[in-house]
Amino acid sequence: MQALILLGLVGLAAQLVDGSLGMAYGVTSTTLLLAIGTNAAAASATVHLAEIGTTLASGLSHWRFNNVDWKVVAKIGIPGAGGAFAGATFLSSLSTEMAAPIMSLILLPLGLYIIIRFTACGLPRDNLGKPLRKRFLAPLGVVAGFVDATGGGGWGPVGTPAILASGRIPPRKVIGSIDASEFLVAVAASIGFLVGIGSKNINFAWVGVLMLGGVIAAPVAAWLVRHIPPRFLGSAVGGVIVLTNVRTLLRSDWIDASGNVQAVAYIALAVIWAAAIAYSVREYRRDKKRKSVEAKLHRRTEEEPTPA
Template identity: 35%
Template sequence: MDFDLALFAAVGFAAQLIDGAIGMGYGVIASSVLVATGLPPAVASAAVHVTKIPTGIASALSHWKFGNIDWAVCRRLILPGIVGGIVGASVIALLPLNVIRPLAALYLGVMGIVVILRAMRWHGFAPVAIDAPKGRPGIVGLFGGLFDSFGGGWGPIVTTSLIMQGRDPRKAVGSANTAEPVVAAVQAAVFSFWLGAATLTTIGSTALAIMIGALLAAPVAAFLVNRLPGRLIAGAVGIVLIGINMPTLIMLIGKLL
């Protein structure tokens, strides 16, 4: 058991390190690992969102220290993100397990492909000339909160969309990570309402181990965002996500055939 908890702490550390550095990866990595251990997707997603609250606050404070936050963008992400999170968390909590498990695996696997494709177009965090930002952060936040409930996706959707709108990548990462714990807190409350708070306590030690690892990684990640390019790390995240969820997808395809 001690080894398992140490492993989950390492998962939390790695997931938060990647997420804090490139603005994506924590939710989808942690959820994929928990689902792979046999947890129902809704319970895994609920547990991860609980851990996102303190880890997200730690990440936000670290990004604030390094000046990586655009507060105007952050504020415009939060309310739509909450609305999307409430809808998404309710859907995943109420769908039958035999329906949501393959859907969650499919979604997380697709997110892995999306992250890889984003990485192929990523130009890193080197200073570049940035045009006037276009697009509406609120719409980005809405879809980010909606799909994030299915096991992570806030970062891949919100961070990359903000960058594609022409925003400074450092500010995109910092702003998305700062808005995330607020949205995650509401999602955790919705999951608790539908699943029952007692459900989350059954995996309390696992969630705590992931959270401790992530908290240790948060300040390191905020520092690295000013030092490392994102392409190789993002590509590695995508490969990991596809690998973790591939067995479930292969099993699903086998049943269909």
């Protein structure tokens, strides 16, 4: 019973983060399942079955708060489903030990770009409103879906930073669209796992409690992302990407850093991340105050009588 309660709380916390930042549900939940001895395929299958419910609830919640661009959902979600099915059916014979650090080397520069870009300059506006092309979203969806199924998580970490970096839609719509499209990925991956490994290695009680925790958290997360300033959100997402991928690289066979080195690196990154978020909040408040003053001056100018 304690294990089920813990899994439910993990599902709730993971969905709060995922629904607010567009990533982390799969990575968080899969990490816990692997830590208690679940094999990789069964862990990923359990998480993706739970995500059918959590992503549906999250997508509907984001839709209610107008956080979803349905054109983006279709362009990335359908190819993503194909990639997820392929990744799920081949997971039992595919090693991701080499793929993880390679993917981290790709994601880490994206995370650094996002945290620097949003912290220093705020929301990129030069491309805001321009359409995201299918030739960009379709390959991204295939890769993200494949990584998500084989690694137990990755749809958000791959998809969110790539679309955020384009600066073409606001961060809240990036997160809402990624969460909504993940429903297609979860369904396809689950079908692939059921075909590949069957249901005998899947604990459906675990699926249920993970799903329940995520469904409870989904509307709260969708409300949060609607009200979090884009500048703060970009800095927060960038920090998550950097921390996650530095952790993967330090623990990989390529580096195999000692515990002390890892601890120092995490503390240093956490301090820098906290400073970036604090700076973003300060600049957001300054910008908001400046706009308020400009609006008052504009109204005062309009109210002044014109000379005869």
